[in-house]
Amino acid sequence: MSESLERRLERLELLYEVGIALSAEDDKDRLVERILLEAKKLCNADGGTLYLRTEDDQLRFAIMRTDSLGIALGGTTGKPIEFAPLPMFAKSGAPNEHNIATCAALRKESFNIPDAYDATGFDFSGTKRFDDEAGYRSQSFLTIPMVNHQDRVIGVLQLLNAKDPETGAVVPFREEEQRIVEALASQAAVALDNQLLLEGQKALLEAFIQMIAAAIDSKSPYTGAHCERVPVLTLMLAQAAVAADEGPFAEFTLTEEEWYELKIAAWLHDCGKVTTPVHVMDKATKLETIFDRIEMVKTRFEVLKRDAKIRMLEAQLEGDEEAKARFQREIAALDEDREFLVHANVGSEFLSDEAKERIHAIGARQYVEGKLKRALLDEDEIENLCISRGTLTEEERLIINGHMVQTIQMLEALPFPRNLRRVPEYAGGHHEKMDAKGYPRGMHAGDMSVPARIMAIADVFEALTAQDRPYKKGKTLSESMRILSFMKRDNHLDPELLDLFVRSGVYKDYAEKYLPDSLIDEVDEESILTTQPKAFEDLEEGLRARRKRTFLPEYEPLRRSVMGETRDGDEPDMPEQIREAAKSA
Numbered sequence: 001m002s003e004s005l006e007r008r009l010e011r012l013e014l015l016y017e018v019g020i021a022l023s024a025e026d027d028k029d030r031l032v033e034r035i036l037l038e039a040k041k042l043c044n045a046d047g048g049t050l051y052l053r054t055e056d057d058q059l060r061f062a063i064m065r066t067d068s069l070g071i072a073l074g075g076t077t078g079k080p081i082e083f084a085p086l087p088m089f090a091k092s093g094a095p096n097e098h099n100i101a102t103c104a105a106l107r108k109e110s111f112n113i114p115d116a117y118d119a120t121g122f123d124f125s126g127t128k129r130f131d132d133e134a135g136y137r138s139q140s141f142l143t144i145p146m147v148n149h150q151d152r153v154i155g156v157l158q159l160l161n162a163k164d165p166e167t168g169a170v171v172p173f174r175e176e177e178q179r180i181v182e183a184l185a186s187q188a189a190v191a192l193d194n195q196l197l198l199e200g201q202k203a204l205l206e207a208f209i210q211m212i213a214a215a216i217d218s219k220s221p222y223t224g225a226h227c228e229r230v231p232v233l234t235l236m237l238a239q240a241a242v243a244a245d246e247g248p249f250a251e252f253t254l255t256e257e258e259w260y261e262l263k264i265a266a267w268l269h270d271c272g273k274v275t276t277p278v279h280v281m282d283k284a285t286k287l288e289t290i291f292d293r294i295e296m297v298k299t300r301f302e303v304l305k306r307d308a309k310i311r312m313l314e315a316q317l318e319g320d321e322e323a324k325a326r327f328q329r330e331i332a333a334l335d336e337d338r339e340f341l342v343h344a345n346v347g348s349e350f351l352s353d354e355a356k357e358r359i360h361a362i363g364a365r366q367y368v369e370g371k372l373k374r375a376l377l378d379e380d381e382i383e384n385l386c387i388s389r390g391t392l393t394e395e396e397r398l399i400i401n402g403h404m405v406q407t408i409q410m411l412e413a414l415p416f417p418r419n420l421r422r423v424p425e426y427a428g429g430h431h432e433k434m435d436a437k438g439y440p441r442g443m444h445a446g447d448m449s450v451p452a453r454i455m456a457i458a459d460v461f462e463a464l465t466a467q468d469r470p471y472k473k474g475k476t477l478s479e480s481m482r483i484l485s486f487m488k489r490d491n492h493l494d495p496e497l498l499d500l501f502v503r504s505g506v507y508k509d510y511a512e513k514y515l516p517d518s519l520i521d522e523v524d525e526e527s528i529l530t531t532q533p534k535a536f537e538d539l540e541e542g543l544r545a546r547r548k549r550t551f552l553p554e555y556e557p558l559r560r561s562v563m564g565e566t567r568d569g570d571e572p573d574m575p576e577q578i579r580e581a582a583k584s585a
């Protein structure tokens with residue numbers, strides 16, 4: 001067998017292998033690098049450049065190599081290429097055919113130049129300048145356009161200075177080398193085009209997801225930048241878990257795809273909030289609906305006072321000398337009751353049974369509106385004012401918590417590909433607790449993945465330390481951390497992950513980035529680490545398994561309504577407010 005035939009067979013063999021390797025490469029930078037390196041190897045070239053075409057028709061330097069000068073830029077080297085991209089068209093719109101690479105792209109034609117210094121038709125002045133500075137001699141050039149299946153040029157492969165394998169002397173590229181590199185370029189174009197398409201789809205998906213997160217964040221000033229920051233914190237804590245080489249997370253790792261999956265899940269963790277009605281989400285006082293009904297109540301007191309005044313004037317006309325003193329007592333009592341209601345409406349502290357009785361008593365008083373006698377407070381106002389803690393009624397609490405039912409249902413309805421299949425599980429678990437007292441499934445801690453538990457900590461810590469909510473002073477770092485230690489004790493959060501959060505210093509790194517200096521204070525790490533979770537009873541196996549699949553009974557009506565299901569063909573069995581909330585979704 002002649003040597004050249006042997007060499008040709010070798011090349012074909014190499015081309016075949018490269019074809020398989022290229023189609024298996026799933027990282028664009030690695031792929032681009034591989035294409036160039038393999039092409040160089042096929043022709044024993046000293047250097048080469050791979051350009052990628054940009055959306056605005058420029059050829060961008062993606063990777064560059066000149067072995068004898070020790071130049072290796074772009075691709076996986078992490079070293080950027082500073083050269084400006086080559087425009088395929090001049091500003092006037094005229095095609096730029098002076099440059100050999102852009103000309104190859106414009107004409108979809110390969111150029112094989114034995115010696116650039118003798119070549120006519122192309123402008124090699126830049127090359128010559130480079131040679132002068134670098135003490136190099138660019139000689140033979142092989143420039144090949146990479147054309148995709150839609151017949152569009154997506155890049156250009158350029159090889160420089162083919163070398164005789166025996167002598168090492170620079171020689172022109174042989175015709176058979178050109179043909180084989182053309183074959184490689186055509187295979188590479190398909191692989192690269194797939195990567196570019198995938199990358200484009202990925203970028204679109206991410207932008208879309210971030211748009212939803214931004215919409216939720218801007219829906220309510222109370223949410224601040226929550227959806228944007230939870231992913232940051234989630235990834236920081238996951239990084240600490242991956243880095244741990246001892247302790248409970250020593251074995252924990254995430255592949256490149258799993259990182260991506262976790263990031264997407266964190267961005268979407270509250271996506272169900274798009275359906276939560278703003279007047280419930282932002283309910284700052286007990287009587288607030290679209291507006292704060294306390295203003296209506298205050299007006300009714302004015303009516304009562306006016307009527308008292310009329311009564312006084314009438315009594316005075318009849319010569320009643322006690323009338324004025326009685327009136328003043330009445331007004332003082334009314335003012336006191338009104339202030340009591342205004343205070344109760346705020347909902348900042350626990351409301352005693354006595355206070356509730358007083359609300360009922362005040363509410364039962366009557367006032368006249370038009371010709372009708374009405375109770376001072378209607379049933380709904382009494383129910384709201386009698387909320388023991390906070391500002392939300394039970395139904396409203398369910399609506400707020402229902403964002404998790406919405407999140408899970410929305411995400412489970414999406415056709416996530418295999419590599420993102422756990423997004424609903426990761427995103428849907430951040431309100432579950434260790435002792436199975438969380439929502440919406442009441443899942444047992446042992447049934448929750450590490451990423452879901454990481455997200456629970458990120459969710460709480462972001463909310464505690466947020467500085468961008470209205471009417472809320474930011475908590476100091478030590479206060480926020482103390483609350484986390486209570487949550488560890490009460491089995492709300494994973495104790496091992498919380499310890500990692502403290503030990504790794506992730507909480508500090510996050511605080512330094514997002515908290516004003518004035519709120520960063522000394523944290524008693526030791527007391528958090530030594531806090532012991534209270535003992536709790538395990539759920540029995542059957543119930544554990546069931547809870548993994550279903551929602552807690554109180555969330556069933558909401559689930560059915562989200563799914564558009566009705567029971568026995570009837571209207572869904574759910575409180576009016578939840579139905580309203582679901583409707584406004």
Ligand SMILES: [Fe+2]
Pocket residue numbers: 269270403430431459
């Ligand atoms: Fe949430």
Ligand SMILES: [Fe+2]
Pocket residue numbers: 226230269270459
């Ligand atoms: Fe959240």
